[in-house]
Amino acid sequence: MAAHPDGIVSKNDGDAESVLKGSRNIVGWNGPDDPANPLNFHRFRKWVIALICSTGALCVACSSSIYTATYDGLEKDFDVNEITAIAGLTLFVFGMGAGPMLYAPLSEFYGRRIIYILSFTFYLAFQFPVGFGTNITSVLVNRLLSGLSGSAFMSVAGGTVSDLFSKEEIGKPMMVFTAAPFLGPSIGPLLGNFITYKLQWRWVIYVMMMWTGAMLGLILLFVPETYAPVLLRWKAKKLRQQTGKKQLYAPIENIERSVIGTVVFSCKRPFQLLFLEPMVFCLCLFTAILLGIMYLFFQAFPLVFENNHGFQKQLVGLTFMGLLTGCICGVLTEPFWKSLYHHLSVRYGSGRPEFRLPQVMAGAIFTPIGIFWFAFTTYKSVPYIVPIISALPFGLGIILVFSGVFTYLVEAYRPYAASALAANGFLRSSFAAIFPLFSVPMYDKLGYVWASALLGFLCLGCMPFPFLFYKFGPYLRKRSRFAWTNQDEETSQIKREEPSAESLPDNEQTQDRDIEMAP
Incomplete structure (x- = not known):
């Protein structure tokens, strides 16, 4: 041809x-x-586009947690309790989880660029009523709308990365994009508390508006359309x-499908996978609990370090350095897990999806270690650096679990990869939205030690999942109507190069790489 x-x-x-x-x-x-094919763009241009999109995801993720620095100001200015102030965090996170269900299919009709421009335009617009709001209702409603608007970068940006890089090149840029949504929440409290130390709480929103406006300018100038079918x-x-x-x-132009029909279908299939596939449900539940705990820590850390260690408000953000360091360490381990996957594939003659689970096993061990370490070092008599360091294994573990689960879901449910990831995104965002709401009452009633320990026991309850699925995954996939079967594995080295029928574009040159990655 x-x-x-x-x-x-x-x-x-x-x-x-x-x-x-x-x-x-x-x-x-x-x-x-x-040269019009995005795969043939200059390498420098590809990385510029990928970094802008990844920074957009970082901006939105940071906006979710930087809001925690506004609680005192909101309570004082609007005469509300802490739970009402925390609702602004939960509504934003819920919007981040729900938005991709709409943006991912729309990007397949209208392209990536227009979705980015409209997303960040509305994201910027909805931040104005938060920063200049005169009542708590305005703040809460627009926090939800901000999360919905900005969430395009949490899903569509992964597609842009896959548009630009071949299978041989995509590992590093996808790793950068995957890390952004986890680094953002760690940076938010650090940045927010330093802002509110000298300035009014509204300046937290003003700074995010400036960042958003700068990102919108970069998108307009340097991010072209990259979706090949469009x-x-x-x-x-x-x-x-x-x-x-x-x-x-x-x-x-020859596809007989409507926008509404595609959006409805994209919302239906994730719930089928979530409730009919035990592997999808258990692994998604594990990631959901971990992300919920991560967002709950945004309330727990200030309680522990202000009350037990006498930290001033602006210094509380520094306590998240352990979590941030752990996340970075997790990203840096990617070459090891890639090498292990290759070793197992060569040894057993096929690249089974279960060979992605050893890093989830490691993460399942590190996360409860970090939580129990934090729980039993919250005493006043323990130097503050000890609980700060405890967040390092938790951050390391959460990156290992998420990256392993994402990759496993893509490979084990290859024809329905986008739906499996959408199910994961919806469930984990729901938990991340709910957990902060009961954090303060739980810590007040159970105390710092046992409230934190309870979270560790939740992680222990999920720890067996990756070990069980590593052993029984092939059997479960054989009985599944959605997953790959053992017969597929006989030709897995070939089939792993094939496209995902649900989530991939129609152009044959980019079809095998366009899986919407949503952390």
Whole structure:
């Protein structure tokens, strides 16, 4: 199959009207080296786009937790209790989880760039009523709308990274993108508490508005459309205008599906996987509990370090340095787990999805160690540095669990990878939204030690999941109507290169890489 110089797919170089899979006049790329194909962008340009998108995800994730520094100001200015102030955090996080269910399918119709521009435009607009609000209702409602608006970068940005990089190149940029949503919540309290030390609480929102405005400018200037099917649709439209051949079309224009139908379907399948697949449910529950604990710590750390160790407000953010360091260490271990996966694949003759679970096993051990370490070192007599360091193994573990679970769900449920990740995103965001609401009453009633220990026992309850699925995963997948079977594994080295039918674009050159990664 050759590509005609004018971009029309052709069997013969000189034939502009040829048949491709029974259809005529399909517009494609001008050969494998077409500079319009995002895969052929200069490497520096690819990294600029990927870093801007990853920073956008970091900005939104940071906005979720930086809000914790505004609690005192909100309570004073609007005469509300702490639970009402915390609701602004939970509503934002819930919006972050629900938004991708809408943005991911819309990006497959209209492209990535327009979704980014509209997302951050509304994200910026909804921050104004928060920063300049005169009542708590305005703050809470617009926090929810801000989370919904900004959440595009938590899902669609993963697609942009996969648009730009081949399978051989995608590991490092995807690792950077995956880390951003976890580094953001760790940075937020540190930044927010330093802002409120000298300035009014509203300046926390003003700073985020400045950051958002800068990101919007970078998107407008440096982030082009990268979704191949949409680019080919634009190309087909231009060719129809130039040549007068109305029969020319791009593959995406021949798909009989509506936007509403796709959005409804994208919301249905994740819940089928969540409640009909035990592996999806258990692993998603594990990640949901971990993220819930992470957001609960935004309330627990100030309680412990202010009351037991006499930390001033602006210094409480520094207590999250252990968590931030742990997350960074987790990202740096990626080459080891990649090497282990390759070793297991060579040893057993096939790359089973279960070979992604050893890092989840390690994370399942590190997370309760970190939590119990924190729980039993919250006493006043223990130097403050000890509970700070305890967050390091927890941060390390949470990165290992999330990255391993994400990759496992993609490989084990390859035809439905986007839905499996959407189910994970919805459940973990729901837990992250709910956990902070009962954090203060729980710590007041149970005390710092046993309230934290209870969280450790929750992690212990989830610890067996990766070990059980490593052993029994092939059997469970064989009985599943959604997952890959053992028969698939016989040709796994080939099939792992194949596209996900649900989440991938129609253009064959980018089809095998466009799985929407949502941490």
